[in-house]
Amino acid sequence: PEGIVFGLILVALGVLWTLSNLGRIDMLETLRRWWPLTLVVWGALELLAVLHRRSLGGPR
Secondary structure: OHHHHHHHHHHHHHHHHHHHHOOOOOHHHHHHHHHHHHHHHHHHHHHHHHHHHHHOOOOO
């Protein structure tokens, strides 16, 4: 899962950068506005990982 998350982050940053270069968005403003969403997604992924480990009988 960590590899998938890292890959998705790279893709998202690449899309933002491309749109910024095309003049469609202001990348810095977009990142300033939406960075808390990364904490929400990260927390949700951590919770899912714990629930998955519990379902397999592993450590909490």
